[in-house]
Amino acid sequence: MRQAGRSLPEYRAIRERHSFFEVAGTPELCAEVTLQPVRRHGVDAAVLFADIMSPVLGMGIGVELVEGIGPIVESPIGSRADVERLSVTEPDEKILEAVRLVRGELGVEQALVGFCGGPFTVAGYLVEGKPSRDFARTKSLMYNSPDVWHTLLEKLTEQFARYVTAQASAGADVIQLFDSWVGALSPADYEEFVEPYSARILAAPDAPTIHFGTGVTEALLRLLTRAGGDVIGLDWRIPLDTGWEAVGPERGVQGNLEPAVLLGPWDRVEEGALDVLARAGGRPGHIFNLGHGVLPGTDPGVLTQLASLVQERTVEARV
Numbered sequence: 292m293r294q295a296g297r298s299l300p301e302y303r304a305i306r307e308r309h310s311f312f313e314v315a316g317t318p319e320l321c322a323e324v325t326l327q328p329v330r331r332h333g334v335d336a337a338v339l340f341a342d343i344m345s346p347v348l349g350m351g352i353g354v355e356l357v358e359g360i361g362p363i364v365e366s367p368i369g370s371r372a373d374v375e376r377l378s379v380t381e382p383d384e385k386i387l388e389a390v391r392l393v394r395g396e397l398g399v400e401q402a403l404v405g406f407c408g409g410p411f412t413v414a415g416y417l418v419e420g421k422p423s424r425d426f427a428r429t430k431s432l433m434y435n436s437p438d439v440w441h442t443l444l445e446k447l448t449e450q451f452a453r454y455v456t457a458q459a460s461a462g463a464d465v466i467q468l469f470d471s472w473v474g475a476l477s478p479a480d481y482e483e484f485v486e487p488y489s490a491r492i493l494a495a496p497d498a499p500t501i502h503f504g505t506g507v508t509e510a511l512l513r514l515l516t517r518a519g520g521d522v523i524g525l526d527w528r529i530p531l532d533t534g535w536e537a538v539g540p541e542r543g544v545q546g547n548l549e550p551a552v553l554l555g556p557w558d559r560v561e562e563g564a565l566d567v568l569a570r571a572g573g574r575p576g577h578i579f580n581l582g583h584g585v586l587p588g589t590d591p592g593v594l595t596q597l598a599s600l601v602q603e604r605t606v607e608a609r610v
Contacts, residue, residue, distance in 0.1 A: 297585065297587050298585055298586070298587055298590075298591055302324050302327055305324060310356075311356045316385050319392065321339075321340050321385075321392075325340040326396055326397075331591060332594050332595045333595065333598055333599070335401060336403065336464075337393055338404045339404065342362070343408025343416075343469055343471070344362045344413065346450055347413060347450065349381075353366065360421070360422065361421065361422040362421070364421070367417065367428075368443065369418065374443045379446055381453065382453055382457040382458075387458065388461075390403065390405060390463055391462050394461075394462030403463050404464070404467055404501070405458035405463030405465070405496075406468070407451050407454055407492065409471070409504065410470070410485060410492065411473050411481075412472045413447060414429065414443055414444060415429045415475075417443070418443075424475075430480075433484050444485070445488075447488070448488040451492045451495075455496045459498035464498065465500065466499075468489065468493055468501070468520070469503050470503065470504040473504040473506075473515070474505050474506020476511070481515075489519065490519050500519065500521050501520055501522040502519060502522070503523070503545065506526065509533070509537045516537070516538050520542070522542060522543040522545050522576070522578060523538045523542050523543070523545070524547075525545065525546035527546070527547050527582025529547070531546055531567050532570040532571075535570075543575075543576030543577065544578070545577075545580045546567070546578075546580050546581070546582050547567060547581070548563050548579075548597075549582055550583050550585060550586050553590070553594065553597070554589065557593065557596065560593060560597060564597060568604055
């Protein structure tokens with residue numbers, strides 16, 4: 292899962308000397324922190340080290356990542372003039388070089404997951420100016436100025452489609468779309484204001500795709516599935532078998548152990564992991580994962596132990 296490296300001491304050592312965007316914007320450093328969790332935990336895939344705000348940095352938007360808070364936007368968007376000032380640009384070559392470096396280091400049996408923020412989540416940060424729980428300013432813009440909202444989403448969609456297409460061309464084996472705050476929407480609002488844009492981003496790269504949103508209801512999960520994604524990510528709030536039923540048997544699913552469980556004793560971690568595997572039932576198409584990002588206080592040793600447990604049990608199931 293994205294953010295797997297931030298619990299590692301080797302990652303923190305690099306971050307003591309460099310800001311987040313310095314790491315993400317330096318190909319060698321970006322490749323190093325992308326590979327750290329793979330080396331430490333022996334997992335089956337690397338997730339590119341970047342932020343969901345990375346592709347908007349070249350659009351004329353000032354963003355600062357504040358530790359413990361999240362992205363803070365220098366000048367939040369609130370009008371058509373603000374949207375018109377945004378530029379659609381070519382993907383950052385430094386990020387693409389990091390993709391090439393990581394792909395060159397991974398084994399043929401290991402995947403590199405590129406990713407992009409979902410259009411609602413990123414637009415929400417741009418309008419709110421900071422993380423929000425209710426997205427009141429964002430919804431106000433959607434309802435009161437739908438033409439401005441759609442113009443903003445058009446620009447973000449074009450920027451993100453270029454970004455994920457370039458990642459796949461540079462060597463990413465799969466692209467994941469993270470719509471971290473999409474659960475703040477009703478199904479009707481998602482259908483009207485977001486779904487067409489997510490669908491276009493997911494259709495852009497010449498690579499398999501994973502579509503992930505958090506806090507979604509079953510009705511919203513069905514709409515996310517309709518928007519696209521060869522695999523649908525499930526957060527920890529829905530049982531994996533229930534979520535897979537909503538997604539349908541023709542799609543794979545990813546998930547979905549509660550990340551906070553890893554802060555508890557090993558027997559509880561093991562119980563939760565085995566429950567996820569039992570709900571998957573050995574069906575093809577399940578990618579075991581956490582139900583969201585790794586929490587910073589997670590013991591790296593527990594993550595390594597979890598990866599080994601899942602690999603052992605899924606190998607046993609295939610034999």
